[in-house]
Amino acid sequence: MNRANAVALAVALAGVVAVPWVAPTYHVLLMLPFMAYGVVLLGLNLLFGYTGLVSFGHALFIGLGAYTAAFLTGACKIRSLEIILVVAAAAAALVAMPVASFCVRYVKIYFGMLTLAFGMVFYTFLLKFYKLTGGDEGMPVARPFLLGRDLGAMPKTEYLAGPYYFYSLAVLVVALVVMWRLVHSPFGLCLKTIRDNPAKAETLGISVRHYRWAAFVISAVYAGVGGALLATPTGNVDPTLAYWTHSGNIVFMTLLGGFASFFGPLVGAFVFIYLQDFVMSVVPYWRLVFGAILAALVIFAPGGLMGLFARRRTVEVI
Amino acid sequence: MGRQGHSRVILRAENLTKHYGEFRALRGVTLGVSTGEFVSIIGPNGAGKSTLINLLTGLARPTSGTVRFKDRDIGGIGPVKLAKLGMARSFQLVQIFPDLTVLETLQAAVAARLGRGRRIFASLTGDREIQDGALEVAELFGLGVRRHALARELPQGDKKLLDVASAFALRPEIILLDEPTSGVSTADKTRIMEILVRAAKTIGLRAIIQVEHDMDIVFGYSDRIIALHQGAVLADAAPSDIQADRRLVDMVVGRRH
Numbered sequence: 001m002n003r004a005n006a007v008a009l010a011v012a013l014a015g016v017v018a019v020p021w022v023a024p025t026y027h028v029l030l031m032l033p034f035m036a037y038g039v040v041l042l043g044l045n046l047l048f049g050y051t052g053l054v055s056f057g058h059a060l061f062i063g064l065g066a067y068t069a070a071f072l073t074g075a076c077k078i079r080s081l082e083i084i085l086v087v088a089a090a091a092a093a094l095v096a097m098p099v100a101s102f103c104v105r106y107v108k109i110y111f112g113m114l115t116l117a118f119g120m121v122f123y124t125f126l127l128k129f130y131k132l133t134g135g136d137e138g139m140p141v142a143r144p145f146l147l148g149r150d151l152g153a154m155p156k157t158e159y160l161a162g163p164y165y166f167y168s169l170a171v172l173v174v175a176l177v178v179m180w181r182l183v184h185s186p187f188g189l190c191l192k193t194i195r196d197n198p199a200k201a202e203t204l205g206i207s208v209r210h211y212r213w214a215a216f217v218i219s220a221v222y223a224g225v226g227g228a229l230l231a232t233p234t235g236n237v238d239p240t241l242a243y244w245t246h247s248g249n250i251v252f253m254t255l256l257g258g259f260a261s262f263f264g265p266l267v268g269a270f271v272f273i274y275l276q277d278f279v280m281s282v283v284p285y286w287r288l289v290f291g292a293i294l295a296a297l298v299i300f301a302p303g304g305l306m307g308l309f310a311r312r313r314t315v316e317v318i
Numbered sequence: 319m320g321r322q323g324h325s326r327v328i329l330r331a332e333n334l335t336k337h338y339g340e341f342r343a344l345r346g347v348t349l350g351v352s353t354g355e356f357v358s359i360i361g362p363n364g365a366g367k368s369t370l371i372n373l374l375t376g377l378a379r380p381t382s383g384t385v386r387f388k389d390r391d392i393g394g395i396g397p398v399k400l401a402k403l404g405m406a407r408s409f410q411l412v413q414i415f416p417d418l419t420v421l422e423t424l425q426a427a428v429a430a431r432l433g434r435g436r437r438i439f440a441s442l443t444g445d446r447e448i449q450d451g452a453l454e455v456a457e458l459f460g461l462g463v464r465r466h467a468l469a470r471e472l473p474q475g476d477k478k479l480l481d482v483a484s485a486f487a488l489r490p491e492i493i494l495l496d497e498p499t500s501g502v503s504t505a506d507k508t509r510i511m512e513i514l515v516r517a518a519k520t521i522g523l524r525a526i527i528q529v530e531h532d533m534d535i536v537f538g539y540s541d542r543i544i545a546l547h548q549g550a551v552l553a554d555a556a557p558s559d560i561q562a563d564r565r566l567v568d569m570v571v572g573r574r575h
Binding site for chain 1: 396397398401402406407408409413414415416417418422423425426427429430431434435436437438439440441442443445448481484485488
């Protein structure tokens with residue numbers, strides 16, 4: 001990372017840390033889904049930007065993570081957020097392993113459609129297995145303990161805008177550091193060769209299917225953790241979390257920020273959430289406006305917002 | 319690359335046939351490649367060169383017959399296992415990773431050779447073996463000065479060199495080059511061949527097989543030439559013997575010489 005990027009990152013991090021003190025509570029609360037989606041998108045972009053596979057079914061894993069949180073805090077009476085995050089990650093990995101082995105046999109639209117299909121299967125499961133999932137009403141999420149501390153006495157907004165905010169931020173930072181290492185490892189380089197030219201990668205002895213599988217499972221784990229993080233501020237999980245439009249939203253966020261950049265998806269998540277909030281407060285047809293934005297984006301700025309800053313991919317000197 | 323020491327057959331094809339429905343692309347091809355040899359496969363379009371290459375590299379399975387590399391049947395084993403066994407190849411149409419730099423391309427090859435791809439949290443920049451290995455191959459192929467350039471921004475000749483260099487970075491025992499000089503200027507052709515032969519010596523490559531149309535290159539660099547015609551071996555001899563036979567040359571080159 002060069003000096004300018006490092007400074008930009010430090011400023012952004014300082015800004016996010018300062019939000020609870022300087023911004024109105026409403027905006028502090030909007031940061032919570034941003035951080036949860038941030039984790040999801042870091043994972044999604046390992047698949048999208050680094051491996052060249054566009055999943056239209058990642059809401060499956062967000063839903064899985066969120067329902068894990070609801071299930072554990074409700075039926076299981078397990079309130080520790082650390083345990084919830086670990087179980088959500090494990091559940092996502094377990095489901096992703098077989099799903100990935102089917103999906104990575106295909107590329108492009110076939111891959112996308114297959115991930116969409118698996119997502120819809122899970123959505124229907126959530127909707128129809130009423131006794132287990134609460135059907136279309138979903139399930140409430142009880143307030144989790146943070147680092148073993150029961151903060152039940154605290155007013156809800158204070159809890160969310162205070163301890164939960166910093167907890168989410170810490171999870172995001174850890175997810176970010178881990179992903180940074182991952183994409184700058186020999187493994188990450190092998191993924192990029194697959195994105196650029198799978199046939200050539202195979203002649204170098206890189207097993208395309210194995211690497212795609214690993215990238216898929218890792219991205220699902222990120223989505224599961226992000227989903228679990230998203231559950232608490234949402235308060236009640238329901239099947240729309242796993243619906244295909246939700247998968248579409250996260251692809252949109254990635255495009256908005258720019259999939260060619262490591263930080264692009266985070267920028268995308270941030271802008272998406274604030275833009276959605278703004279547009280929804282002005283007109284009732286926010287999807288109409290977002291559709292237009294998406295169309296304009298693909299036509300005029302395929303590199304996303306980060307692509308506007310860096311006109312071309314610059315050589316990374318570390 | 320010249321004969322060195324006593325030669326031993328490391329790649330052998332026995333009575334290879336390949337049928338695509340009614341079409342017989344290869345009809346009983348037998349050949350062997352020994353240590354220290356530079357073998358060229360020539361023949362007009364449709365002679366079965368591409369089919370032969372695909373069988374020799376385990377990309378396709380023969381209808382009948384066997385391909386043995388280091389005494390192991392490699393029929394249809396696929397590129398990944400082939401690379402691990404010690405055979406590398408390059409393609410007729412240049413194959414690069416457009417958005418990777420020269421160095422990254424070579425690092426990927428070195429990392430794959432060393433089995434480092436599984437190290438998901440290891441630092442790429444901190445791995446001296448990968449860094450040095452890639453830099454060494456870059457220098458060997460004269461790509462050192464352009465090591466931070468993106469592959470897609472290289473001139474055509476350098477793209478071709480990078481493609482071949484990444485195959486060399488696997489440190490294979492044998493390499494199969496499908497038209498290593500196609501699509502590049504005449505001046506570049508000689509440069510590429512000179513670099514290639516020198517690099518082969520440096521890394522201790524045991525044999526090179528190439529498919530080539532440019533007869534100057536074929537006669538200038540080969541120890542042995544295998545001429546294919548209509549799916550069969552028409553001649554398998556030293557360049558001087560082939561060159562002496564005018565009729566044969568006309569037939570395989572498909573033009574007057």
